[in-house]
Amino acid sequence: MVNPERSQPDAHAINPEAAHSGISKGLTNYGDRGFSLFLRKAFIKGAGYTDQALERPVIGIASTGSAYNPCHGNMPRLLEAVKRGVLMAGGLPMDFPTISLHESFSQPTSMYLRNLMSMDTEEMLRAQPMDAVVLIGGCDKTVPAQLMGAASAGLPAVQLVTGSMLTGSHRGERVGACTDCRRYWGKFRADEIGAEEVADVNTQLVASVGTCSVAGTASTMACIAEALGMSVPGGASPPAVTADRIRVAERTGTVAVQMARTGLTIDKILTPEAFENAVRVLLAMGGSTNAIVHLAAIAGRLGYTLDLKALDAMSRDTPVLLDLKPSGDHYMEDFHAAGGMATLLRELKPLLHLDALTVTGRTLGEELEAAGPGFAQHVVRSRDNPIFPQGGIAVLYGNLAPEGAIIKQSAADQRLMEHEGRAVVFENAQDLADRIDAPDLDVQADDILVLKNIGPKGAAMPEAGYLPIPKKLAAQGVKDMVRISDGRMSGTAFGTIVLHVTPEAAVGGPLAWVQNGDRIRLSVRERSIEWLVSPQELQARREARPVQAPTAARGYQHLFLKTVTQADKGADFDFLAAVENKGSVPRS
Structure with missing residues (x-):
């Protein structure tokens, strides 16, 4: 026939x-x-x-919809819109599934599975015929995993985030996940509210599908993706259920076809200048500390090393401008109404590399000009009227963290940022759970809570660094304490919390030998975290109680524990980093 x-x-x-x-x-x-x-x-x-x-350019669409992932609950509409954009531009859309990760539905942690998702993404991009790919992700580890995989695969790629959820209302107060989740749970632990009210607010914190509506990891990575040039202009801020988000999805499909035809591969976009722009945005938005781990991993896939000292130097002259919880007061839908990333980038313009290329084929500067003039709004501050005078994140060094640790200084209690106290030590997450609320716990408000063995090898780096205030202190009205760990915390969290202590306790970092009663001194001003013990005492403790890194006999856990790197290297698998060493970023 x-x-x-x-x-x-x-x-x-x-x-x-x-x-x-x-x-x-x-x-x-x-x-x-x-x-x-x-x-x-x-x-x-x-x-x-x-x-x-079949003669058209093939545009793959990585779909991460899952019944376990309400952050991606708008996936069907996004797929439809991306396909429409691809077809309008003369391409052939081909959607395919990959692993989907949700922070609250991933055991033991979503961080444990981020690298697996990145491998899934990379191998599917290599295995299946496509000239470009649209990466649809939203929840915390999905966007980093997709960018990591795409960076390794080397195709033309464009990121489409799912968008933030809408805010809800509890007894006349506007609420949104997940800074308000932590705030209300803190009230419940302190007996300020009862079981009935905490149950009531639980139904209002998440008013729609979409990612957290504050400067958590999801919103931070959305903004970083746009700052990197990896998403279409205006793609970071539209909420998940809005028409604006659907229009962004349609344009993303069109841009993907253009990238396929021009051969605009990901390495031409993810340059040192792009990473520096991303760091500026991270610091200026008071973004999630998790983004440092993710940026290190993405950079490592391209042969770059994230330089924490250079990042800290940038932090000293990059004020927090975005009035977004937990460092400020607003939510992502407010940021979108205020003009989104164009408004923030306009304020940061003197600090940015405007010649960095974006997925549209135009530079960041050209796209900023195309966005038009700004307008009066109250969500993004000017540089002479910041939320916080320095960047949201500071990097600390000292004998407790020889390879560095970080603190979200813009969300900390300023009274505790220069502090010396007695260590109250928890050996692991289970020990914390067993004893933190014990009536006989020997703890005072000016002590320092220390949690060990929740780093990459110790426990797959859970977001357990946000140690709860001991219940007996919470009942006395204590709202914050200095807390130190080798783990992570959610970008939605707040407090004077030192994270990512490197090397971690599980591999023999100094943290492993901190004991109850030891003195620790924190100075954010001096960027130091010092454990007040002598080298001789440390050596004696090492010899008395040697540390052996955990192992596993089989499966993915075996691979993870054998090859995962430390936080400063992105907690990626060592064999997934690029072979060629291209130097460090930022280069400022």
Whole structure:
């Protein structure tokens, strides 16, 4: 029977060497390229595709929808809009599933599975024929995992975030996940509210599908993706359920086709200048401390090392300008109404590399000009009227953290940022859970809570660094204490909390030998975290109680524990970093 669309045989079916793009790309090896393409086209035509459709640039769409992931609950509408944009631009959309991670539905931690998702993404980009890919993600570890995988695969790629949730209302007060989750749970622990009220607010904190509506990791990575040039302009801030988010998705599909045709690969966008822009935005928005781990991992996939000292130097002259919880008072939908990233970037303009390329093929400066003039708003401050005079994050060094630790200084209690206190030590997360609320716990308000063995190898780095205030102190009205760990905390959290202590306790970092009663001195001004013991005492403790890193006999846990790096290297697997060393970022 004659094909009504083509009176001539398909040239690619006869001569597969004629094209190494589109549906002909990356053929399965049967020892005969002609047969490989013939077989591929036979199967895909079984789904109803025509030769005319199969001649178009193929745009993969990484779909991360899951019933376990309400942050991605708008995935069906986003897919529909991306496909529409791809078709409008003359491409062929092909969506495919990958692992989906939700922070609250990933045991033991979502961080444990981030690298697995990145490997899934990378290998699917390599395995399947596509000329460019749209990466749809939102919840905390999904965007980093996708950018890590895409960076390794090297294709033209564009990030589409799912968008933030809407805020709710509890007894006349506006609330949103998840800074308000922690605030109300703190009230409940302190007996300031009862079980009925905490149950009531639980139904109001998340008013729609979408990611957390504050400067948590999801919102931070959305803004960073745009600052990196990896998402279309204006793509970071529209809430998940709005028409603006759908229009962003449609444009993303169109841009992906353009990238496929021009060969705009990810390495041309993720340059040192792009990473410096991302760091500026992270610092200026009071963003999540988790972003440092993720930026280190993404940079490592391209051969760059994240320089924490250079990041801290940038922090000293990058004030917090975005009035967003937990450092400020607003929510992501307010940021969107205030102009979104264009408004923030406009204020940061003198500090940015405006010649950095974006997925549109234009520079960041050109896109900022195209966004037009600013307008009066109250969510993004000017540089002469900041929320906080320095960047949201400071990097600390000292004998407790020889390779560094970090603190979200913009969300800390300023009275505790220069503090010396007695250590109250918890050996691991279970020890914390067992004893933190014990009536006989020997703890005072000016003590320093120390939690060990929650780093990458110790416990897959959970967000347990936000140690709860001991219940007996919370009942006395204590709202904050200095807390130190080798783990992470949510970007939605607040307090005077030292995180990512490196090396971690589980691999023999100094933290492993801190004991109850030891003195620790924190000075954010001096960027130091000092453990007031002598080198001789430390050596004696090392010899008396040697540390052996945990191992596992089989499976993914074996791979994780054997190859995961420390926080300053991104907690990525060591074999996934690029072979070529291109230097450090930022280079400021």
